[in-house]
Amino acid sequence: MSDIADALRVTDPNFDLSSIDPQSTPAYDGKKADGEDDLADGADHLSELQERLFASSKAGSTRSVLLMIQGMDTAGKGGIVRHVVGQVDPQGVQITGFKAPTDEEKQHDFLWRIRKAVPEPGMIGVFDRSQYEDVLIHRVHGWADEEELERRYAAIADFEKELHESGTVLIKVMLHISREEQGERLLERLDRPDKHWKFNPGDIDEREHWDAYQHAYQLAIQKTTTDASPWHVVPANRKWFARLAVQHLLTDALESISPEWPKADFNVKSERERLIATGDVPEAE
Amino acid sequence: MSDIADALRVTDPNFDLSSIDPQSTPAYDGKKADGEDDLADGADHLSELQERLFASSKAGSTRSVLLMIQGMDTAGKGGIVRHVVGQVDPQGVQITGFKAPTDEEKQHDFLWRIRKAVPEPGMIGVFDRSQYEDVLIHRVHGWADEEELERRYAAIADFEKELHESGTVLIKVMLHISREEQGERLLERLDRPDKHWKFNPGDIDEREHWDAYQHAYQLAIQKTTTDASPWHVVPANRKWFARLAVQHLLTDALESISPEWPKADFNVKSERERLIATGDVPEAE
Numbered sequence: 316m317s318d319i320a321d322a323l324r325v326t327d328p329n330f331d332l333s334s335i336d337p338q339s340t341p342a343y344d345g346k347k348a349d350g351e352d353d354l355a356d357g358a359d360h361l362s363e364l365q366e367r368l369f370a371s372s373k374a375g376s377t378r379s380v381l382l383m384i385q386g387m388d389t390a391g392k393g394g395i396v397r398h399v400v401g402q403v404d405p406q407g408v409q410i411t412g413f414k415a416p417t418d419e420e421k422q423h424d425f426l427w428r429i430r431k432a433v434p435e436p437g438m439i440g441v442f443d444r445s446q447y448e449d450v451l452i453h454r455v456h457g458w459a460d461e462e463e464l465e466r467r468y469a470a471i472a473d474f475e476k477e478l479h480e481s482g483t484v485l486i487k488v489m490l491h492i493s494r495e496e497q498g499e500r501l502l503e504r505l506d507r508p509d510k511h512w513k514f515n516p517g518d519i520d521e522r523e524h525w526d527a528y529q530h531a532y533q534l535a536i537q538k539t540t541t542d543a544s545p546w547h548v549v550p551a552n553r554k555w556f557a558r559l560a561v562q563h564l565l566t567d568a569l570e571s572i573s574p575e576w577p578k579a580d581f582n583v584k585s586e587r588e589r590l591i592a593t594g595d596v597p598e599a600e
Numbered sequence: 601m602s603d604i605a606d607a608l609r610v611t612d613p614n615f616d617l618s619s620i621d622p623q624s625t626p627a628y629d630g631k632k633a634d635g636e637d638d639l640a641d642g643a644d645h646l647s648e649l650q651e652r653l654f655a656s657s658k659a660g661s662t663r664s665v666l667l668m669i670q671g672m673d674t675a676g677k678g679g680i681v682r683h684v685v686g687q688v689d690p691q692g693v694q695i696t697g698f699k700a701p702t703d704e705e706k707q708h709d710f711l712w713r714i715r716k717a718v719p720e721p722g723m724i725g726v727f728d729r730s731q732y733e734d735v736l737i738h739r740v741h742g743w744a745d746e747e748e749l750e751r752r753y754a755a756i757a758d759f760e761k762e763l764h765e766s767g768t769v770l771i772k773v774m775l776h777i778s779r780e781e782q783g784e785r786l787l788e789r790l791d792r793p794d795k796h797w798k799f800n801p802g803d804i805d806e807r808e809h810w811d812a813y814q815h816a817y818q819l820a821i822q823k824t825t826t827d828a829s830p831w832h833v834v835p836a837n838r839k840w841f842a843r844l845a846v847q848h849l850l851t852d853a854l855e856s857i858s859p860e861w862p863k864a865d866f867n868v869k870s871e872r873e874r875l876i877a878t879g880d881v882p883e884a885e
Contacts (some may be wrong), residue, residue: 370798372798396689396691397690404686405682405685405686405693405695406681406682406695407760408690408732443691466752498875502875502876502881503603505868505872508861512658512659514864514866517873519874523878569751576794576797577797578796579793579796581799581801587791590786590804590807596786596787
């Protein structure tokens, strides 16, 4: 088990979000250059674990991993996908971004679109935002009342229990940035023409609800962190640390499955003979 | 335009597949180590082009790219996805593998499942096998008669014309290996337990139809290579060259679109003032 993963796990039902310093690098002594080196060094191991997971599904394993990423605007969700998930074979990855629900999605329970995106056996699923939006933005803007929010926390807990029982390892990540850091990152999006497409005037409106969002996150985390599907609050002011931390979480999740190369379901010796008999097999003795 | 891409393009309607040496490296003088370096060196440019393509779709561009990969078993289709497509942000990639059609798919025209997988605006789509299976394996095994095969070539040509007109740049790639190379690669899958999961006894059965497949490929390429959607036959005995070549093809396709960073659809100056007024924006003057 990675020390970093361990340090970021939320177990306290009275967890206080403001106790986590977004600038900190829990259980990691290195600086930026070290963190970038360690991220690069971890790629091969992560990639082999992913390939084993994928391979094992071909032999009937139903195990999968789901990395669920939450965070305020500019927290670095996309960067995690690009720099961490991007280290493994894209054929083994299913990425879903959850934006404002479509008309069709609105006609169903909030978990309907979520269930449709659950990763298939052997895959690493990635949720960029998730079921939690329905207890975050909905709480902040009062689109759901307290009773409905309580129903949703319970529905989410049931859903995550189901996922766990069906063999999906769920990694719940909150990328935790400070209000100052968000201010700088939004400013950068305004000051760099190649970043303009990432800016949405609505981001500033949401920023005005900063404290309400922090409160909504804290409540959601308190109510839905469990032994089987704990939350991890990842200090994310330093992008390099957040990426290294999520790489550790993903590696841990795959190691907990410990996927094995499938055994051959054919007779290797007789297939070998059959192959050689076709001719043009230069290296065969 | 890349010299390699240029050298691999099929323009001759009487194209002879056997004239292409699978061991060759057209328009490239380097050796393996050079090829690997050049592949790594091209990653940043490819990745920026992909991000621009993705960004431009947020401003209404409908352009996309579709990389379609065909080849005999073990030709290296998966390796292309992993090592070339894997160089760009996985959020901008839609990968579809076409295996034997499902019962539902069989109830529709052969292009039905293909159309459903066409990339959305801003995306790089990847087809691992494609519409061409219906004129390759079907021809080899006589599952379709000559008249039906001719109908399919025409339907494919119409479909690809539509794609072109709708703004999708289609890259058609045949990874071309020798029968000896396939023999060695199949043997490796049998001799390495971590590769057993990739082996299917049916691969040896298909190998017995080698010449019929080469003929079916040649016909398909002759009948469907066009100025707008040409085939590229990529010598693929040397994996490093095939990967470098496909990187060039993908880069060329993106350069032909030449996607620009979208212009802001908001007032940058007033948004900047609005942001600074929220407070906690340390770097703002």
